[in-house]
Amino acid sequence: MAENDAPAAPAEAPQRPQIPGVIAPPAPDLKWMNAATERPPRVRELGPEGFTLAMADYGSYGLAPDIWPYENDTPRGAVPARDRGLPAPYTIYDKLDVWAESCAELYEAAIREQWKPATEISWSGIEPLAEHVEASLDQIYSNISEQAYNSNAVLLGWLQYISYGFHEVKLYLATQSFDHARHVEAFRKRALANGGGLGVQSPGFFNRTVFASFKFTEFVIYNNIIRTTFLLGLCEFGQEKLARSQADRQLFENTANDLRRHLVYGVEHLRYYGLQAGEQKRRNIRTWLDRGEVMLAADLKRDKPFREAVILASGDTVAAGKEALKDLRQRQFKRYIGALEAAAYRGREAHMVPTLKEMIETP
Amino acid sequence: MAVSQEMLAELRSEGEDLDLSWLDAPAAERGLRIAPGKRGLTLEEISTGTYGDIPMQSRNQSGRMRGAAPRGDAQQTQQMWPFRSSSWSQSAMLLYEEAVQRQWSSATDVPWAELPDLPEDLEYAMSQLCTFLTQVEFIAGDVPGQYAPNVSGEFFEVGLFLASQIMDEARHLDVFRKRALVNGIGLLQAGPGAVNLLTAQDFTEMASTLHLVGEGFVQSLFRMGEMFAQTEVDKRMFRLAAQDESRHVAFGVMHMKYVMETEPERRDEIHCYLDRMEGLLGAGSAQAGLTGGGETTEALAILLGGGSTEAQINEGYMKLMAIRKRQVNEYMHRLDVVGLGDRRQKMHPMMQMLLDPSKN
Ligand SMILES: [Fe+2]
Ligand SMILES: [Fe+2]
Numbered sequence: 001m002a003e004n005d006a007p008a009a010p011a012e013a014p015q016r017p018q019i020p021g022v023i024a025p026p027a028p029d030l031k032w033m034n035a036a037t038e039r040p041p042r043v044r045e046l047g048p049e050g051f052t053l054a055m056a057d058y059g060s061y062g063l064a065p066d067i068w069p070y071e072n073d074t075p076r077g078a079v080p081a082r083d084r085g086l087p088a089p090y091t092i093y094d095k096l097d098v099w100a101e102s103c104a105e106l107y108e109a110a111i112r113e114q115w116k117p118a119t120e121i122s123w124s125g126i127e128p129l130a131e132h133v134e135a136s137l138d139q140i141y142s143n144i145s146e147q148a149y150n151s152n153a154v155l156l157g158w159l160q161y162i163s164y165g166f167h168e169v170k171l172y173l174a175t176q177s178f179d180h181a182r183h184v185e186a187f188r189k190r191a192l193a194n195g196g197g198l199g200v201q202s203p204g205f206f207n208r209t210v211f212a213s214f215k216f217t218e219f220v221i222y223n224n225i226i227r228t229t230f231l232l233g234l235c236e237f238g239q240e241k242l243a244r245s246q247a248d249r250q251l252f253e254n255t256a257n258d259l260r261r262h263l264v265y266g267v268e269h270l271r272y273y274g275l276q277a278g279e280q281k282r283r284n285i286r287t288w289l290d291r292g293e294v295m296l297a298a299d300l301k302r303d304k305p306f307r308e309a310v311i312l313a314s315g316d317t318v319a320a321g322k323e324a325l326k327d328l329r330q331r332q333f334k335r336y337i338g339a340l341e342a343a344a345y346r347g348r349e350a351h352m353v354p355t356l357k358e359m360i361e362t363p
Numbered sequence: 364m365a366v367s368q369e370m371l372a373e374l375r376s377e378g379e380d381l382d383l384s385w386l387d388a389p390a391a392e393r394g395l396r397i398a399p400g401k402r403g404l405t406l407e408e409i410s411t412g413t414y415g416d417i418p419m420q421s422r423n424q425s426g427r428m429r430g431a432a433p434r435g436d437a438q439q440t441q442q443m444w445p446f447r448s449s450s451w452s453q454s455a456m457l458l459y460e461e462a463v464q465r466q467w468s469s470a471t472d473v474p475w476a477e478l479p480d481l482p483e484d485l486e487y488a489m490s491q492l493c494t495f496l497t498q499v500e501f502i503a504g505d506v507p508g509q510y511a512p513n514v515s516g517e518f519f520e521v522g523l524f525l526a527s528q529i530m531d532e533a534r535h536l537d538v539f540r541k542r543a544l545v546n547g548i549g550l551l552q553a554g555p556g557a558v559n560l561l562t563a564q565d566f567t568e569m570a571s572t573l574h575l576v577g578e579g580f581v582q583s584l585f586r587m588g589e590m591f592a593q594t595e596v597d598k599r600m601f602r603l604a605a606q607d608e609s610r611h612v613a614f615g616v617m618h619m620k621y622v623m624e625t626e627p628e629r630r631d632e633i634h635c636y637l638d639r640m641e642g643l644l645g646a647g648s649a650q651a652g653l654t655g656g657g658e659t660t661e662a663l664a665i666l667l668g669g670g671s672t673e674a675q676i677n678e679g680y681m682k683l684m685a686i687r688k689r690q691v692n693e694y695m696h697r698l699d700v701v702g703l704g705d706r707r708q709k710m711h712p713m714m715q716m717l718l719d720p721s722k723n
Contacts, residue, residue, distance in 0.1 A: 028676055032552035032658040033487045042547035043475065050470030056541040061549065072558050075497045075540065078550035085555035086562075088505075111468050111534075118403030118460055131366045132374065135386055135393070142431055149519055150426050152526055156511035159504060159529070160561065167536060170501060174533035181526035182463065184519060185406055188428070189397075192409045197393035198431040200385050204438045207426040211440055211512070302436070305385035311378070312386075318378035 035079045049112070053104040053168060062104075068093045068165035076165045090163045096276040097216050100268035103168040106261055110175030113261075115254045117186035122246040126194045129244055132312055137242065139199030139309035140234075141187040144255070147231065148183035150207040151223050155180065158216055172265060176224075179258040186251055193247075200305040205298040209291065217273050218288045224266025226292045229339050232259040233332030241314040241324055263339055270343035285345060290353055297355035300363070307363065329360045390432035402464075406456035406520055419447045421517040428516035443515035448625050450510065450566045452618035455520040458610045462527035467603050469538035475545055478596045484671040485593055486546050491662035492591075493543035494550045497536050499557040499581075503611070504532035506560050506573050513566075524614055531607040538600055552658045567622050567629065571636040574615020575697055582608035583690040590682060591666035616697050623702035634709055641711035684717075691717040 040058035043051065054062070061077040071087035074080040092098055100106070129137070155177045162170055191198050206227065213219035235256035243249040274282060300307075310328060315321030340348045366386050375381055392413040400408055410417075414430040422445065425437035444450060452458075481489070507525045514522040543550050560577060563569040585608055588601025622629055638644060660683070665671050667686075668679025691714045698706040707721060 026657070028661045028664070028671075029657075030661060030671065032491050032661070033484075035551040037549050037551060039547060040544050040549050042480075043545045046476050050468065051473070051475040051541055051545065052470050053537055053541070056544045058544065061544060073498050073502050073556040074553045075494065075536075075550055078494050078498070078553040081553050081555055083555055086558045088558045089561055107533075107537075108468075108470055111466070111470070114466055116403070116463050118399070118405050118463065121404070123399040123404045130370075132370055132386060135366060135389065138393075139385065142428070146426055146428050146431065146516070149428060149516055149522065153511045153514065153522055156508040156522075156525060156529060159508035160506075164498075164501065167501070167540070170504070171533040171537055174504060174529045177526045178530035181459075181523040184428075185459075185523060189404050189406075189409050192395045192411075192414060193397050193404060195394060195396045197389070197395055198391045198414070198428065200390070200432040201425065201427040201434050201437055203434060203436060204426050208438050208440060211442075304382050308381055308383060308385070311381070312374065318374060318381065322378070 037077060037079055049108065052108045053171070054108070057104065057168075064095055064099065064166055064168070066095045068095070068163040070163075070165060073164045076167060088164070089160050091161045092166075092216060093163050095166065096273055098162055098166055098169045098269070099272050100169070100172075100265045101272065102264065102268060103172040106265055107168060107172040107175055110172070110179065110258075110261055113257060114175075114178070115182070117182055117189060121186065121190075121250050123189070123193055126190075126245045126247050128195055131195075133244070134194055134196045135199070136309035136313035137244070137248070138191040138196035139305050140238070140242065140313065141191040141251075142199040143202055143303075143306050144231065144234070145184050145187040145191070145198075146202055147207070147227060148180045148187070150210055151227065152177050152180035152184060154210050154213070154219065155223065158219060161216070176262055176265065179262070183255055183258070186255070190247065190251055199309070202306070203299050203302040205295040205302075206292075209295040215284070217269065217284070220266050220269050221285070221288045222292045224262050225270060225339055225343075226289075226296055226336065228259050228262045228266060229335040230296065230332045232256055232263060233335045234328065235259060236335075237314075237324075237328045237331050241327075242310075267339050267343045270340075270345060274344055286351075289340075289348065293353040293356040297353065297359050300359040301355070325363045329363045333360045385432070391430055402460065405460045406523075407460070410456060410520075417447060417451070418517055420445055421447075421515060423515050423517050426516060428519060431516075442513060443517075444513045444566070445515075447518060448622055450514050450518055450521045450618070451621055452521065452524070452614050453621060454613055454617040455524040458614050459520060459524045459527050462524070462531065462607075462610055465606060466530070467534070469534050469541055472603065473538065473541075473600050474596055475541070477594075478545060479594055481546075481593055482670065484665055485669075486548050487551070488662040488665035488671075489593065489597065490543040490546065490548040491551045491658055492666065493539040494552060495554055495659040495662075496539035497543065497550070498553055500535035500539060501532050502557040502560055503573060503578060504529040504536075506563060506569055509561070510566050510569065528611050528614070531611065535604055535607065538604065542597070542600060554659060567619065567633065568636045570615040570618045570622075571633050572640050574612055575619060575701070576637065576640040576694065578608050578611045578615070579694055579697055580690045582612050583693045584686060587686050587689060590686065591663060593666065612697070616701055619701040619703075630703070630705075633703065634706065637703075637706060638709075641714060643711050688717045688719075692719050 038060045070080055072084045073088060155173060159170060210222045213222060235252040238252040239249055243252055274285060307325060310325045311318060311321030314324035337349050371383060371387055374383060395412055397409055424439040424441050424443050427433055507528055511522055511525050560573050563572055582605060585601045585605035589598055592598040592601055663683055664676050664679030667682040668675035695707060695718055698704060
């Protein structure tokens with residue numbers, strides 16, 4: 001992508017149509033018609049998934065460089081302007097800080113799989129439940145809604161730092177935040193729909209940890225690996241052990257489906273970072289995992305309403321509920337360790353921080 | 364409505380270590396039973412009882428969502444805006460729900476396979492226009508994104524709307540990129556772009572510069588897509604994008620209207636933001652002249668005139684003036700709606716010239 005260095009056409013006296021009081025445009029120079037960019041093949045045939053981003057980004061258009069060279073909003077594959085104007089607030093120019101191989105596919109998949117909480121959940125079919133069961137479900141739904149709002153707010157704040165040239169990453173992240181937004185409202189709606197209301201807020205250790213991420217990969221570890229695996233474990237558990245209605249099942253199932261996409265992004269990004277970062281940066285991963293686990297454990301330990309809600313909502317007796325809570329923690333743990341292994345980060349089980357281990361073994 | 368004492372006693376006898384105070388004396392309102400309405404179960408419907416009390420001011424700096432029971436040990440972040448007027452828009456709930464219902468796919472909702480071959484100059488012009496659009500569209504995502512961390516759970520509907528706008532802008536970057544790449548031409552010349560919009564230091568400044576001016580002008584342009592779109596495929600693309608832009612503009616208009624009603628002392632301040640956007644501070648502004656840089660204007664003239672001969676380009680420029688006129692008049696209309704009708708006298712002279720006479 002060479003800069004377009006052709007000399008600017010000399011300014012000419014206005015000779016375009018005159019509108020009283022309006023400056024006429026200069027004579028066209030049409031230099032842009034010779035822009036030195038790649039000519040992709042004309043697209044004529046499309047599969048059932050239509051004209052996808054991966055298809056459109058043919059040849060050099062699809063190649064995200066290791067370091068993005070432009071500081072403004074130059075789209076990848078266009079000739080940058082000679083006068084590029086104000087550099088943007090972007091701070092992330094290294095591909096390894098944001099990249100995941102299948103961003104373009106995840107972006108299209110997210111759009112195909114978007115669901116509409118207002119109209120696609122069987123709200124009318126929810127039957128009244130015993131007070132303590134409804135209240136327990138609502139406590140769990142409040143927690144999911146709150147976490148999703150935190151994810152949405154923090155993720156959106158990161159967009160301003162990611163270079164324009166990594167457009168598939170930005171596009172994918174936009175879908176993830178829209179998923180978070182729908183999780184916020186969907187679970188809030190469920191908590192208010194059936195004679196209940198919202199529960200108690202979470203202790204917030206993890207929320208503030210997500211907020212306090214200094215690096216994007218750090219955010220991804222907290223949000224797309226730790227939080228997502230624990231939420232995914234909860235949704236999978238919820239489908240089997242918590243759901244009392246078709247609406248409940250749909251909520252857990254649809255959310256789990258979204259979370260699996262978020263997890264793919266997290267796993268792929270962590271793997272890429274782990275492989276591409278040098279020794280120094282690679283050590284960050286352990287620091288971030290330690291920090292995330294400690295903060296998660298602090299939430300789990302102090303969140304009595306949540307724990308008791310799981311016990312009351314998932315067993316016919318308190319004893320059975322306690323067993324179910326253990327089962328939930330095991331599922332979450334397996335999801336978490338499985339994700340790290342998929343990201344080629346092995347052996348975490350032996351190095352997990354003791355407080356989180358404790359919360360999983362004796363919840 | 365709390366759980367009966369018998370049930371609590373029974374649960375406590377089963378599990379002696381259970382606390383259950385959250386169940387015994389819930390601190391959040393309970394007993395709501397909200398059924399879906401005509402448009403499903405919407406945010407407006409669940410915004411009821413105490414859950415519908417949107418505070419004018421809030422000290423909630425934790426992650427607590429509006430209406431949820433607080434915890435004494437919840438941690439604070441001190442980065443949420445405490446005032447409702449900082450970000451609130453009366454239409455946030457409605458527009459968010461509409462956004463969810465009206466999502467579309469650039470991969471399958473635009474009939475790409477039906478795109479006919481056009482004369483080369485028109486294809487080049489379309490690719491140039493789409494290069495400009497793909498450049499600026501996601502700036503309209505980065506800009507609102509930067510404020511999402513400041514919107515507390517008390518005003519969460521604003522946060523949700525912002526997510527929907529950013530989703531829309533992703534699709535816009537993407538659909539125009541695809542349009543530039545589908546026809547065998549590719550992307551062409553980038554312009555100076557829209558990074559200036561990221562300098563907004565205040566949400567209302569953003570609503571003034573991005574929503575009211577920037578996206579407002581783009582919305583008018585897309586709505587006149589019939590004039591420069593050469594094919595049914597392109598017409599559909601601009602129609603779909605215009606629908607999304609209408610929501611973004613409406614959000615900003617309703618935010619500004621709210622600010623003008625509740626904080627009228629901000630009038631002069633807002634005029635300053637508009638001065639800047641209109642180019643009155645001396646720096647060049649895309650809005651006062653022709654949208655985008657020189658190359659995009661030329662591309663639009665070719666598309667509007669139907670070709671690149673001198674006569675066609677001249678005709679294109681004449682039509683472009685009609686588009687500018689409509690952009691400026693629709694801008695004035697938005698200003699009237701938000702309560703800034705006095706902008707008519709303060710507007711950049713180049714834009715003022717295009718204004719229709721005031722109706723009052
Ligand atoms: Fe847009
Ligand atoms: Fe927009």
